[in-house]
Amino acid sequence: MSAPEARTTPFRIAMSTGGWLVAAFLALPILVVIPVSLTDTSYIGLPKESLSLQHYEAYFTSARWLGGTLGSILVGLAVAFFATVLGTAFSIGVWFLGGRAATIARWVLIVPILVPPVVQSLGFYRFWVQLGLIDTWTGVILAHTLLALPYVSISVFAALANLDPKLPQAARSLGASIWRTVWEVVVPAARPGMITGAVFAFIVSFDEIVGVLFITVRRVETLPKLIWEGIQDNIDPTIAAVATILVVISLIVAVISGLRRS
Template identity: 40%
Template sequence: MTVRRPSLLLICLAAAVCVFLVLPTLIVIPISFTQTEFITFPPRGVSLRWYEEFFARPEWRNALASSFAVATGTTVLATVLGVMVALGLDGLSRRSNRVLSFLILLPMIVPTIVTAAALYTPYARFGLVATIPGLIVAHTILALPFVVINVAAVLRKLDHRTVDAARSLGASPAVAFRRVTLPALRPGIAAGGVFAFLTSFDEVVIALFISGASATTLPVRMWSGIRFEISPIVAAASTLLLLSSCLLLSLFWLTRRK
């Protein structure tokens, strides 16, 4: 059986599309080193001034700390719930699995602005607006489908006979899960956790609705900076956000390859 290689035209077209998608994101990197007081491209001069401003101003430091706190809490909660949901779905019939999977994936399908508007009323009633726990719960709703998808994909390849063999050798259900099932699910759990963290760390729409002065995330602070300041400090924050995401994905890729 011969494998057809992609044509040169197809390769060039794919490369052009990738450049078109990535180039606007990469432009913020040189802009962040400009010496001017406003965003301009090409940048004028080279300076680390705006990175110093980012870490010197408390509103930006607090926003970065809030984003890490919310993303970490979201990752833990979404990963635990996602593994439980994926295991539960794996034990259902095919029809029930499809129906419930569709309901769980709805946060990926429904526009985020609709989810944000739906959450605001119950959040205001229970006093969760402008709180870190409120943001964690809201972001978990968005991140949960990513964990379920990755864990469910690994579960489909899992040989359940290994679990039955462990049980037949005297292992309890908890021991069989901890020593057989859980190690097999680690790649899916790791992938789901990474996507959950990035989903929360980059999310801005829901955070705009329910965040406040005491729970302002970095994307919300960047949004405010673009609206009222148009300062290169926003480009510095964008570069740090981009580098953090790339670093996290690279570490996950290296770990998974190892």
């Protein structure tokens, strides 16, 4: 260990200060939506004379905003369910198989992380037209499930890295069927990864915008789509109120997950 006085060298002070500055750069710009959402003006800006909740009222009384929010939540839940089921089964199968073919299969499943969003959305659009899935909730759930699968398979596979392969073998040699072994030995070991994966899948779907812009028209509206259109058309402070609500929820979730981890 270095001597105690080494802790306060100019180099270490510079790195610590730099670290805090970078963290401030990451966190502070996000928080700017909070004061803006409380503005008493009808345009985006800081409050002029007093604080006002009018833009929150506008959000909570708008059928369109609430409908989009509900739509996004339901799609997110459906995506979390389908992606977790498919991704967990995949990772467990591949974990048992091992070897070259299994590694290739894992690469195939993470392709959506690497393909540019606009490119994959063009693909969705053309195929969804053929399938009659344009502007349907089914179409959005299917597209989002594909985009969420990589995250589920990565986190489930990471959880299985801690499972000793001898355990399922022991269950088998004691007479358990293959499905019972999977269900009672492997799935419990995969559970932490499944939970992380489901949360990731929900967030991927809840935030997704490019695909939705391509495969929906007017009937299907998600929250990101309404925010996107709001930013493009006129900058209305309702967006700041929505953004604040989302940031505050994110903060709460981040704090809870941080506390659980420590």
